[in-house]
Amino acid sequence: MFTGIIETIGEVISTTDTSVNKKITINPQKHGFLHDVRTGDSISVNGACMTVEQNDADKFYFTAIHETLQKTNLGLLSTGNKVNLEKAMKPEKRIDGHFVQGHIDTTGEVMNINNLGGTWEFFISFKSSFSDNVIYVGSIAVNGISLTVADIVDDNNEKTIIKIAVIPHTFENTNMKFLKPNSIVNIEFDMLGKYVKRIIQK
Structure with missing residues (x-):
C-alpha cells in the first residue's frame, strides 16, 4: 500500500x-x-x-x-x-495523498499540457469504459502520484478526457516534468470509489 x-x-x-x-x-x-x-x-x-x-x-x-x-x-x-x-507506507506515517494500492487499472495518454506560469494543466485520455471511476475533484493516481481530477473535459463512447492541475513542487519532484503530448501514463483509480461502484452494481 x-x-x-x-x-x-x-x-x-x-x-x-x-x-x-x-x-x-x-x-x-x-x-x-x-x-x-x-x-x-x-x-x-x-x-x-x-x-x-x-x-x-x-x-x-x-x-x-x-x-x-x-x-x-x-x-x-x-x-x-x-x-x-x-x-510502501508505514502504519505510523501520515497519509498526505490517498490510499494507492499499486495495482494499475489502465494506461492513459497525455493529450495536451498547458504551462500557466507556475502551475501546469495536464489533459489525459483513457478508455471510456473506465469513465465511471472518476468524479470531479476526486482522487486519482497518475504514474503513482496522488492527484485531483480538476475537470472531466470530455466523456464519449470512445474515450474520457480529464484535466489534472499540477503544482510546482509536484512538477519538479516527479517525472511529470518529462511528460509530453502522446506520453503514456499509468492510471489507478480511487480504491474506495471502486469498492462503492462494485457494491452498487451487485
Whole structure:
C-alpha cells in the first residue's frame, strides 16, 4: 500500500527482455533511498507495485511479468527513462495523498499540457469504459502520484478526457516534468470509489 506521495525519481540503468518478462534495474536519485530496503520489499514504480529482487546502496532490480507489461507503461521503459518511486507506507506515517494500492487499472495518454506560469494543466485520455471511476475533484493516481481530477473535459463512447492541475513542487519532484503530448501514463483509480461502484452494481 502506498500514499501517492513520490519520494524520489529513479533512472532506468538497464533492461533485459526474456521470453515474456522484463528485468528492470533502477538507480534512485535520492541518496539513501534504499538504505532500509530488503529483498522482497515492495516499491511503487510509476505507480505499479513491484517486488525488489536484489539491491545495493545505489540500485535495485525487479521483474515485470507479462501481465504487468500489458497493463502498464513499464514495458515501454528503456535506459535513461525516469520513473517515480515510493516505498510502501508505514502504519505510523501520515497519509498526505490517498490510499494507492499499486495495482494499475489502465494506461492513459497525455493529450495536451498547458504551462500557466507556475502551475501546469495536464489533459489525459483513457478508455471510456473506465469513465465511471472518476468524479470531479476526486482522487486519482497518475504514474503513482496522488492527484485531483480538476475537470472531466470530455466523456464519449470512445474515450474520457480529464484535466489534472499540477503544482510546482509536484512538477519538479516527479517525472511529470518529462511528460509530453502522446506520453503514456499509468492510471489507478480511487480504491474506495471502486469498492462503492462494485457494491452498487451487485
